Amino acid sequence: MIKILVCVKSSAPADAPLVINDSGAWIERGFSHTEAVPGRYDELALEQALRLKDQISGVMVDAISCGPTREIRVLRRALGMGCDNAIHILTGEEGFVPAITTAYRLSSAIRSRSYDLILTGLMSEDMNQGIVGQMTAEFLGMPCLTSCVSISVDAERRLVMVERDIEGARRQKLEMNMPALATVQACVTPPRYPSLSKILRAVSMEIETIEADPVTVHDRGEILTRLTYPTRRRSVRFLEGPSRQKASELVSILRSRAILG
Amino acid sequence: MDNKVAVIVEHENSRVSPATLEAAAFAQELALITGSIISCVIVGGDALEISHQLAHELGITCEAVVVPGLSHYDGEAYRWALVTCFGELCPDWVCVAGTTQGLDLATGLAVRINAGCLANVEKMGEKDHRPVFSRSLFNGKVYGDFIIEPPAVLITQPGSFRYSQKSHDQKGHVQTIHLLDPPGNTRLISESRINDGDSGLSQASVIISAGRGIKSRENLALLKQAAGMFSRSSVAGSRPLCDDGWLPYNLQVGQTGAEVSPELYVACGISGAQQHLAGMRGSKFVVSINTDPNAPIFNESDIGIVDDFETFLNDFIEAAQDRS
Ligand SMILES: Cc1cc2nc3c(=O)[nH]c(=O)nc-3n(C[C@H](O)[C@H](O)[C@H](O)COP(=O)(O)OP(=O)(O)OC[C@H]3O[C@@H](n4cnc5c(N)ncnc54)[C@H](O)[C@@H]3O)c2cc1C
Numbered sequence: 001m002i003k004i005l006v007c008v009k010s011s012a013p014a015d016a017p018l019v020i021n022d023s024g025a026w027i028e029r030g031f032s033h034t035e036a037v038p039g040r041y042d043e044l045a046l047e048q049a050l051r052l053k054d055q056i057s058g059v060m061v062d063a064i065s066c067g068p069t070r071e072i073r074v075l076r077r078a079l080g081m082g083c084d085n086a087i088h089i090l091t092g093e094e095g096f097v098p099a100i101t102t103a104y105r106l107s108s109a110i111r112s113r114s115y116d117l118i119l120t121g122l123m124s125e126d127m128n129q130g131i132v133g134q135m136t137a138e139f140l141g142m143p144c145l146t147s148c149v150s151i152s153v154d155a156e157r158r159l160v161m162v163e164r165d166i167e168g169a170r171r172q173k174l175e176m177n178m179p180a181l182a183t184v185q186a187c188v189t190p191p192r193y194p195s196l197s198k199i200l201r202a203v204s205m206e207i208e209t210i211e212a213d214p215v216t217v218h219d220r221g222e223i224l225t226r227l228t229y230p231t232r233r234r235s236v237r238f239l240e241g242p243s244r245q246k247a248s249e250l251v252s253i254l255r256s257r258a259i260l261g
Numbered sequence: 262m263d264n265k266v267a268v269i270v271e272h273e274n275s276r277v278s279p280a281t282l283e284a285a286a287f288a289q290e291l292a293l294i295t296g297s298i299i300s301c302v303i304v305g306g307d308a309l310e311i312s313h314q315l316a317h318e319l320g321i322t323c324e325a326v327v328v329p330g331l332s333h334y335d336g337e338a339y340r341w342a343l344v345t346c347f348g349e350l351c352p353d354w355v356c357v358a359g360t361t362q363g364l365d366l367a368t369g370l371a372v373r374i375n376a377g378c379l380a381n382v383e384k385m386g387e388k389d390h391r392p393v394f395s396r397s398l399f400n401g402k403v404y405g406d407f408i409i410e411p412p413a414v415l416i417t418q419p420g421s422f423r424y425s426q427k428s429h430d431q432k433g434h435v436q437t438i439h440l441l442d443p444p445g446n447t448r449l450i451s452e453s454r455i456n457d458g459d460s461g462l463s464q465a466s467v468i469i470s471a472g473r474g475i476k477s478r479e480n481l482a483l484l485k486q487a488a489g490m491f492s493r494s495s496v497a498g499s500r501p502l503c504d505d506g507w508l509p510y511n512l513q514v515g516q517t518g519a520e521v522s523p524e525l526y527v528a529c530g531i532s533g534a535q536q537h538l539a540g541m542r543g544s545k546f547v548v549s550i551n552t553d554p555n556a557p558i559f560n561e562s563d564i565g566i567v568d569d570f571e572t573f574l575n576d577f578i579e580a581a582q583d584r585s
Contacts, residue, residue: 014473014532015553018402027403040473040501096405100371100378126399128534129380131368131416138372143337143446146365149504161450166361167517168273169455169510176447186504220377222394222409230397230404230560234547238554238565246566247576248583250548253564257546259467259525260491260581 001058002155002178004049005115006083007106007136008065010036010074011125020227026095027227038074041121043191045184048151049119050082050192056155060084062115066105068093072207079202080194086205091212098221099127103135105212111140117160118181122147130183137181145174149186153178264297264411267324267352269343271334271362272303272311280358282424284417285319288356290385291415294392297353300324304342306331309437316433318426324350325437333452336365338443344373346438353411359418361517367414376412381535383421400532401557419516420539460511465495466524470514470541471507472499474530474551475570478507484529487574490581497521499537515540529570533558550574 012018012029021028038046046063053059063078065071066089075086089109091097110118118137123130130146137144148162149171158178164185165171194202239246254260268288271278285301292299300322303312312323326342347355355374357367359381371378384395386406394407394415409415462468469488471481481496488494496512503513514521516536522543529550531537538561541547549562550570559565566573 014400015551015556017555018399020403027399098377099368099380103372128398128400130364131378131380134365134368135372135378138369144365144369145336145447147361164361165455165510165517167278169518170452171455172452173450174447175450180446188506190505220371220375220410220413222377222379222407222413224405224407225393226406227398227403228406230401230557232560233542234561234563236549236559236562236565238559238567243568243572244576244580246568247573248580250564250566250577251580251583254525259546 001060002052002056002117002153003113003115004052004059004061004117004119005110005113006042006045006049006061006063006078007118007120007133008038008042008046008063008074008078009067009124010065010070011039012036014125020229024226025224036070036073038077039121039125041123041184043121044187045119045121046078046081046083047189047191048184048187051187051189052151052153053082056153058155062087064089064106064109066102066212067091075207076202077194079205080199081192082198086207088207088209089212090209096224099129099131100135100221103132103139106132106136107139109210110136114179116158116178117153118142118179119151120181120183122183122185133181133183140181142179142181143176144181144183145176146183147185148182150188151182151184264295264353265350266292266295266297266299266354266356267347267350268299268301269355269357269367270301270303270311270315271358271360272305275307275310277311277315278358278360279424280360280363280417280419283419283422284356284358286424287382287385287415287417287422288354291354291356291392294385294387294390295354300350302326302343302346302350304328304331304339309435312435316435320429320431320433322433323435325435326440327437328440328443331443333449334362334366335443335447335449336369337447339366340370340373341444342440343370345440347374353413355412355414357414357416359416363416367416371414374412376414377409378414378416379407379409380416381418382415383418383535397535397557400534402555418535420535420542455510458511460495460509460519462495462497462512462519462521465493465521467491467494467527468497468514468521468523468525468544469494469527469529470497470499470531471502471529472531473501474532476530480571481507483571483574487527487578490578491525499531528558528562529574531558532556533561
């Protein structure tokens with residue numbers, strides 16, 4: 001039996017409107033929680049884990065999320081995709097949460113559960129840092145490999161084999177001893193859609209809820225003091241009007257610059 | 262007592278990565294703000310050779326952590342070596358370049374040395390004699406100012422800080438630590454080059470670039486058709502498209518792909534994440550098509566078109582064919 005755990009988090013659609021709130025220190029998003037879906041890389045991590053479950057008998061895949069109630073939707077989706085169990089570390093609406101706090105909470109919940117392989121997405125869609133996975137591994141004292149584009153396991157030898165791409169257009173093949181953590185950048189198959197039968201099953205499945213203990217929060221975190229909108233590096237001119245009009249205006253601009261013949 | 266700033270050096274075949282030199286430039290600024298002394302830490306079998314080069318070039322102290330047989334980057338071995346070295350050095354600030362390797366290495370290191378960690382630092386300012394770090398959030402739609410207590414690991418966004426070779430009169434010197442038997446829970450089996458073939462991207466004077474906003478692989482045909490309106494043109498794309506196998510890796514633009522500077526760069530359905538911008542900032546003229554008027558790619562564009570890329574490109578192709 002190989003126990004795999006996938007860490008997931010909800011994200012807003014890339015084009016959902018976003019404004020800095022009155023306090024100037026956090027944002028408000030113009031999207032409802034019902035639109036929340038797992039982040040792109042988290043979905044790829046789920047797909048990667050479920051592929052292993054399809055390929056090897058005796059693989060169990062669980063999903064875990066740390067965040068407010070909206071995370072339940074993402075966990076249900078993970079169950080709908082084929083995960084066996086879901087764990088929710090419930091927090092309040094906390095605004096900005098340092099990555100180290102999330103990693104600490106995840107590792108506290110994971111420690112006693114003896115998973116052989118933990119997968120996380122390469123990075124979240126909102127913070128775009130790509131650091132929670134590595135920190136979680138470190139808190140758990142596990143080896144960790146990042147930016148993986150393919151993952152396989154050798155259950156007998158208790159090895160995780162990965163491929164990853166690094167700068168300079170190079171691809172590496174690596175292996176590590178289980179238990180281990182890998183962060184997922186890509187998967188050979190696109191994330192599967194939840195199946196109807198699994199969605200129906202997921203609705204009745206219980207999601208284990210753990211209250212995030214505010215006292216245990218790691219205090220090394222960074223403090224966000226202010227949010228601002230980015231400054232323009234180039235003075236963009238927005239073309240106006242219907243698409244056809246903008247298209248012919250662009251054609252004239254490019255002809256006048258001799259870029260287009 | 263002085264504060265200490267340490268720069269962790271990324272190197273390959275005895276050469277220091279350009280992103281590390283940017284991180285060193287950042288570290289020098291940080292040292293000024295915090296009144297710190299700065300040193301570079303080099304781990305590896307060939308650490309000594311690189312340390313001498315770097316000490317000479319930067320005029321600062323270099324700590325060579327020599328681990329015989331460690332001929333390539335190994336996150337676990339590097340963290341183990343750095344923790345040993347930091348036992349004596351005790352840096353308040355640790356600076357690392359935010360490359361794939363830097364991100365792999367540094368965040369676990371932060372946990373291990375009980376430090377905080379801030380990734381993708383793009384700017385630094387000063388308030389009440391304390392450094393304030395800025396980075397983009399939400400794929401570049403907003404910027405956040407952060408303060409963090411030392412000890413802290415700071416990961417710099419490649420392309421955000423400028424290194425310029427300065428003449429200096431400090432000699433810089435090298436200190437050496439020898440370590441044996443690194444841990445071996447992760448092992449490199451092989452390394453290969455992904456693409457030897459030249460995609461011709463660097464010679465293209467017009468690049469039509471696709472992002473995740475193009476929705477399906479089939480839509481690349483429309484971009485190819487648009488590229489066909491120009492001479493010496495090519496399609497290219499953001500990393501997620503290459504990861505999904507829609508485009509070969511040699512057509513990826515950005516930090517881990519190609520750096521391009523064509524006469525015209527057309528970004529279709531690309532949000533404008535820092536890692537993408539790092540590869541196309543040098544373009545002479547940038548046109549962006551995006552349904553989201555607040556997409557950060559518009560901050561880097563000369564012409565902005567808020568529209569569905571498919572509708573617009575079809576109209577554009579038609580207008581470009583019309584010579585009347
Ligand atoms: C270490 C590291 C290195 C990286 N290196 C690179 C790199 O080299 N190159 C790179 O590109 N990325 C790189 N990345 C990834 C990068 O951070 C971003 O995730 C990526 O660039 C986002 O790609 P995108 O803009 O295509 O997708 P998204 O961010 O999802 O943006 C899609 C955009 O499409 C728009 N859109 C949606 N529908 C439409 C429509 N119908 N018409 C028009 N527009 C539409 C949306 O509004 C949105 O702005 C790296 C990340 C890390 C951590």
